[in-house]
Amino acid sequence: MTFDRAAKERLVQALAAPMIAHADELTSLDQAIGDGDHGLNMKRGFEAVLAMLPGVADKSAPEMFKAIGMTLVMKVGGASGPLVGTFFMEFGKSLPDAPSRADLVAAADKAIVAVKARGRSDAGQKTLLDVLVPVHEVLAGGGDGAAIAAAAADAAERTIPMLAIRGRASFLGERSIGHMDPGSRSTSLLIVAAVKALEFEAGS
Numbered sequence: 001m002t003f004d005r006a007a008k009e010r011l012v013q014a015l016a017a018p019m020i021a022h023a024d025e026l027t028s029l030d031q032a033i034g035d036g037d038h039g040l041n042m043k044r045g046f047e048a049v050l051a052m053l054p055g056v057a058d059k060s061a062p063e064m065f066k067a068i069g070m071t072l073v074m075k076v077g078g079a080s081g082p083l084v085g086t087f088f089m090e091f092g093k094s095l096p097d098a099p100s101r102a103d104l105v106a107a108a109d110k111a112i113v114a115v116k117a118r119g120r121s122d123a124g125q126k127t128l129l130d131v132l133v134p135v136h137e138v139l140a141g142g143g144d145g146a147a148i149a150a151a152a153a154d155a156a157e158r159t160i161p162m163l164a165i166r167g168r169a170s171f172l173g174e175r176s177i178g179h180m181d182p183g184s185r186s187t188s189l190l191i192v193a194a195v196k197a198l199e200f201e202a203g204s
């Protein structure tokens with residue numbers, strides 16, 4: 001996968017678009033089991049990331065992801081801002097400009113470890129980790145863009161019957177069951193957008 005200037009610009013635009021287009025949907029998911037700010041939080045954060053174009057696409061991959069992550073930490077706020085921001089910052093840290101599949105798998109692994117540490121959380125607790133972890137498995141297994149996108153969408157759906165054990169939704173106890181986790185939905189939208197923008201091929 002080449003990750004040149006054009007691909008970086010495409011990626012930033014692709015990530016921001018669904019956060020802006022789906023802000024109302026993310027807000028209503030968060031109204032059901034949280035405080036109803038997730039759509040606005042993510043929209044604000046990714047509008048700020050979008051405003052970093054064109055300059056941010058001139059940076060090296062690690063510098064670009066660091067800048068995106070820091071902006072998300074500052075602008076998204078809530079519980080999700082530091083978690084999503086940490087993911088981007090850690091993901092970029094050791095990423096070369098022409099990453100192999102193995103480079104992406106290793107980068108995502110480190111980023112997930114960092115998110116777990118920051119959130120004191122793990123998969124199975126009805127959080128965005130319930131999308132990140134299964135998607136990482138498909139990426140590591142050599143799945144193509146369609147398989148990765150499908151895994152992300154399925155994983156978000158699978159949070160519906162889960163009991164929330166972390167985050168604001170956990171205050172609801174059993175009443176958190178039956179609703180999709182808002183952070184899982186936004187994470188799946190970001191992953192679907194990223195694989196479309198970057199044209200993943202199986203095994204490569």
Ligand code: ADP
Nearest residue numbers: 038078079080119121127128166167168182183
């Ligand atoms: P807040 O809960 O502060 O209002 P948001 O509404 O922006 O923040 O984000 C809520 C999302 O953040 C949840 O749907 C969940 O996916 C994620 N989240 C919350 N707490 C944690 C945690 N400890 N670990 C992982 N993800 C979390």
Ligand code: MG
Nearest residue numbers: 034035037038
């Ligand atoms: Mg919220």
